[in-house]
Amino acid sequence: MKAVRIHEFGGPEVLKYEDVPEPHPGQGEIRIRVIAAGVNPMDWKIRKGLVGKMPLPMIMGLDVAGVVDSLGQGEVPFRPGEEVYAKVSIEEGGYAEYTVVNSMQVARKPESIGFIESAAIPTAGLAAWQALFDIAGLEKGQSVLIHGAAGGVGTFAVQFARWKGAFVTATASGTNLEFLKSIGANVVINYTNQRFEDIISNMDVVLDTVGGDTFDRSWRVLKPGGFLVSTVASIPEGAAEKHGVRAQTLVTRADGKELAQIAEVIDEMQVKPVVTTILSLSDAQKAHELSESRHMRGKIVLLVGEGPE
Ligand SMILES: NC(=O)c1ccc[n+]([C@@H]2O[C@H](COP(=O)([O-])OP(=O)(O)OC[C@H]3O[C@@H](n4cnc5c(N)ncnc54)[C@H](OP(=O)(O)O)[C@@H]3O)[C@@H](O)[C@H]2O)c1
The missing domain is CATH 3.90.180.10 (Medium-chain alcohol dehydrogenases, catalytic domain)
Structure with missing residues (x-):
């Protein structure tokens, strides 16, 4: 072959x-x-x-x-x-x-x-699903900030979060802002000329798919007890306790049952x-x-x- x-x-x-x-x-x-x-x-x-x-x-x-x-x-x-x-x-x-x-x-x-x-x-959809729901426990009515929202993981995360009934803020460069609104973001932030921490605060969940400085600046926009989940950054020891929040690095599992759940959501025409x-x-x-x-x-x-x- x-x-x-x-x-x-x-x-x-x-x-x-x-x-x-x-x-x-x-x-x-x-x-x-x-x-x-x-x-x-x-x-x-x-x-x-x-x-x-x-x-x-x-x-x-x-x-x-x-x-x-x-x-x-x-x-x-x-x-x-x-x-x-x-x-x-x-x-x-x-x-x-x-x-x-x-x-x-x-x-x-x-x-x-x-x-x-x-x-x-599979990888991007499962990553978004596991980060938002299995790890951070995102619920209807909660607020979520999604970094890297125009990428593979981010485009699923924005749509899954909206499907769940969360209020979605998403970061991307200028060329992707209208696109992010079209797939369900409520608020969009252009990371090339705006600092997200000057615009939002009190988030229930932050999903970071970018890492580096973006990850480091994300602690301060969470509400007490909020959840920072990253697909790329490891969590420095003691950082979550210091900020009064929870945090975890995602390791995506290959899970046929979750892929079946995702297929159902897609067939409901809620996510594409x-x-x-x-x-x-x-x-x-x-x-x-x-x-x-x-x-x-x-x-x-x-x-x-x-x-x-
Ligand atoms: N831990 C795990 O299990 C796991 C699972 C899946 C993925 N990952 C990792 O997660 C990362 C993201 O994966 P992906 O598939 O979503 O990657 P991707 O599709 O390559 O992401 C590209 C997107 O990132 C955006 N971006 C770049 N810099 C940004 C910044 N500073 N702020 C906001 N957005 C920015 C770009 O938007 P603009 O063009 O608008 O800048 C672009 O749309 C990768 O490093 C991947 O390896 C880890």
Whole structure:
């Protein structure tokens, strides 16, 4: 099969579109014929060797949507031909014509959208869902500040928070402000010429997907007992206690049950993945260059195979 692998860590040029052996599903696993594969910043962080030195060669990619192709042994609640999506493990990789994944990490894809939009969901959608609801416990009527709101995680977070009935403030550069209002932000802040801490205060939840100075300045806009959750920054020891709030760094779990919940919300037409760039699998280098710019709106997706008629 065709796949995009790396044989060494480095720049986008180490991504190789090449022939590799097909994987076979093991106990409790399913094999998916991949139709579309999502791209995440984690992909280029892994490619650069920033996440640790994994065994090489390795197939890149964490998010797929496609069709169940075959089943491993044991209890597997899917049948060949079902249309599914999943966050796959780093060891297997998703930039490939076939991938295998534990069935616990798989869900039926949303019926109301196609494979390309479905492949945009797993990592970013699960990150937003777990950060807002599982970790910070965001509730209807609460206020939330979302940093990096125009990005992959942010576009899901804005929409999930609005779906929940929260009041959403979102940060982005000037070109993304109207867009953020169109997907549900109540208040938008241009981080290039406004300091968010001069504008808002008393937030129940802050979701930080940017880190650095943005993370450091976020403590002061929380109400006492509020929650700061970051997808990138580690929490300095004692910082949450010092500010009288709670804080946690997200580590996204691959969770098929939550993907099924997200599919329901999408099929209620309350949330829509924002896919702005579609490239072919052989264009993975270009996809990584775009993602590394840190200024993409929504998601990049690689088209891998043909969908069912
Ligand atoms: N811990 C986990 O489990 C986990 C899970 C998912 C993601 N992550 C991490 O979370 C981060 C975000 O992921 P992503 O997929 O959302 O990335 P992304 O799609 O690449 O984010 C790009 C967005 O960031 C915005 N941005 C850049 N600098 C900003 C700033 N100073 N203030 C506000 N917005 C800013 C850009 O908006 P403008 O163009 O308007 O500047 C752009 O829309 C990545 O580092 C990723 O690796 C971690």
